[in-house]
Amino acid sequence: MTNHQRSRTLQQTRTTLTGTQALAAAKEFFSRRSGIYSAFLEKEGPTFLTLRGQGGEEIAIGVAAEAGGTAVTASSYMFDQQVARFLASLPRANDGGGAADGSAMVIA
16 A cells, blocks of 8 residues: 655755744744644743644644755644645745745655
């Protein structure tokens, strides 16, 4: 049996936001989602946060400063579509690394 979710659980993009701004945007984005797609802060540190959603689903988001922007990596098993929407909502860093068309990169 093939695991079709495996290649969609870790996603990454690059943004012009600072790491602190990107993490704040994640907290705002996921807390304002309605119904089963909302998720709320569980743990946080200077470069990461974890959110807990419906049924105990975890979303983990990490940030790392890079030349010309910030790398934002997010992982979730069941919230992959919402994670992709969040990453697509961030302003893009256009100098390589991230997807210039506004989409998030999926890391297999």
